[in-house]
Amino acid sequence: MQERASRTRRVILHAAAETFEARGYAATSLRDIVDLEGVSKGALYFHFPSKEALAIAVVKEHYDLWPEVITRLRPRYPRAVRLMLELSREVARLSRESVMVRAGIRLVLERNLIGPAVPRPFVSWITATEMLLGESREQGDLLPGVDLENMARFIVASFAGFQQISEVRNRHGDSSQCVNTMWQCVLPSLVNGDCLSEMASLVHGASGRS
Amino acid sequence: MQERASRTRRVILHAAAETFEARGYAATSLRDIVDLEGVSKGALYFHFPSKEALAIAVVKEHYDLWPEVITRLRPRYPRAVRLMLELSREVARLSRESVMVRAGIRLVLERNLIGPAVPRPFVSWITATEMLLGESREQGDLLPGVDLENMARFIVASFAGFQQISEVRNRHGDSSQCVNTMWQCVLPSLVNGDCLSEMASLVHGASGRS
Amino acid sequence: MQERASRTRRVILHAAAETFEARGYAATSLRDIVDLEGVSKGALYFHFPSKEALAIAVVKEHYDLWPEVITRLRPRYPRAVRLMLELSREVARLSRESVMVRAGIRLVLERNLIGPAVPRPFVSWITATEMLLGESREQGDLLPGVDLENMARFIVASFAGFQQISEVRNRHGDSSQCVNTMWQCVLPSLVNGDCLSEMASLVHGASGRS
Amino acid sequence: MQERASRTRRVILHAAAETFEARGYAATSLRDIVDLEGVSKGALYFHFPSKEALAIAVVKEHYDLWPEVITRLRPRYPRAVRLMLELSREVARLSRESVMVRAGIRLVLERNLIGPAVPRPFVSWITATEMLLGESREQGDLLPGVDLENMARFIVASFAGFQQISEVRNRHGDSSQCVNTMWQCVLPSLVNGDCLSEMASLVHGASGRS
DNA sequence: ACTCCCGGGACGGCCCGTTTCT
């Protein structure tokens, strides 16, 4: 019972993510979704009462990922700057490899088409980044005079912009390189010399500046 | 005759931009557009043979803006670095003030829903930026070892990301400040000390780093 | 154009009446209606924004008939008792001959499925009957002690019941005979001897009592 | 086991009657029915193979009532005229108090939506009434020249019409008074003077005619 | 020349009446 049901649910959710990611919320028909994996319309309706609910489920699926990621990485990297760096890499990797993540991101950006139940985009990322920047300052890695709030927004913005661009150019090909480039540009304006030289080797990939 | 016709055309185009910008291509019905300004469906179909054509017209309207902007600004700022900076400010201003521009940007991002007649997003911006970076290098302003292609993409990415974020947080409120923040972060990794100190005062707004 | 439009509207309205009358509101699909006369769904949608609106239009069409009927008959029959009699015959005749009337009656009975915009059934008939009974009393035709309100309801009830029954037995065959039977039963309890003998010949049809 | 099963069956049947009575056959979804009492769809389909079967079961439940009623009342009232009178009162009472009866009546009227297995409405009532009228004639209570068939139909029609009307006006409030009114109007045209004066006190309620 | 009324199909999302697995 429960096993088959939850498998069907996952199949539907995956097909939905696939289609939502490719075409967006409004241009996706439920027909597209059910045809993709051969499930029936009734099965969809059984698990999700509406298109909106399906989209929200996709978003939730992808949102539930972040706490897991952060608790997995945090013990490994006590230094907040390093943690941010690895976090961004992990997010980039997930974006590259998981349709669910990409779909979730896209749907969140289209939240005004779906409903207020979808969380606002970026805000959780920004606050998380701001928090980590605060830790970095306490750890003495930051340059003096860095405006935490604006910097957090800038980091998230660059990152988001990169995701969008790399999706257009080469299908999620060099996103890891993009992240390196980003940090190469950001770190000099963010951390002090000691930290910078320590981090240098981590973002040495042949990008931005050799 | 022709005068009224072309005015109707503009009215339709504007209403289309308004709606496309707010809801995206797929979620916009032609009914929404014609109801917005009270024109009739027949009038719409006289000027634009299809929804796609209408969207393309909006995109074109906004694309025709860039050459005009660049030819207007270029003579004023012979130094390429400065030109890039002012250009980005102008683009941010236009995004803030013109629905047509915002609609064009959104539609371009949704080009796969509309048709191949819509130009790919970012590419023209990236090549333009890369070109300007090349000029900057010839003018001796760039740091050695900057990878032009990656840097161009990074700049455009940050910029695009910021547009998206500022739209979410505060309705296009502080986008000028965002641009300053961006350049404060980017310039130190991009230009040499002389140029940096000359540009410093231009991006002094209390953001990123004081 | 206007001519074609109004013709299409009438065709749709008629097809709707046909189907509503046969199957009721809930069991009628718009598909049934448009297929009946070969009009398209778009045509239907143009004239009627919803199924509910279509039903309401049918009801209204049939409601607009009664004032016309009453103003046509009243001058011919100054005596209220006689007017009631002829009115009931006319209504029976219309029920027999006009789908629109039958559909209207059925839809009114199903008003709780359709919406509050549909008028409540019977009430207008009852008040009209009550009014005519009042006139009859003033004309000295009524027996003493007749309760106007209850009698009006009884008359309408009998009449409505007969419509329903005759629909079941023989497709609207002998409804005129039914009306005669009804009055033969009702008049002796309603009007005084003089009036009764004057009316007798009008309801002499071989029914109820020879 | 059997006890629980048959109780579930009754619960479903009752819920079905409730919903069918309120919304009619076509507008009632099985979902509505099972949700009303919290039973599962599986349970419904265990007891009733289809929606049609469920409706038929409701109708049968209500049809099985009449023989019981008639065998209960007949010995008490040997005089056929009196029996008809009391029968009509009992039916009115049942209509007022039992959802099952009301639902059965409504479903029977919608038999063409359900299927030929549902009995035709009125016919059994009419034949029963006709039979009782025959008995009355043999008992010497009827006026000469009464057309039994037409009179039977008139009686049933008035009765049915009253049920419908009283449902609209006041939720099954004064249906007993309605029955009195009906007989006050009908009896003078039906029975002879002796019988009439004997029955008078039974229908004396302040209605129709004092 | 330009506008608009009117009509045409085709899905869209929702949900319904039913079986099939447990």
Add this chain to the structure above:
DNA sequence: AGAAACGGGCCGTCCCGGGAGT
């Protein structure tokens, strides 16, 4: 007897042509 899945149909309405009107 219940959980799960199945198609199909309903209403809304969308994007769009042709013909009448000005």
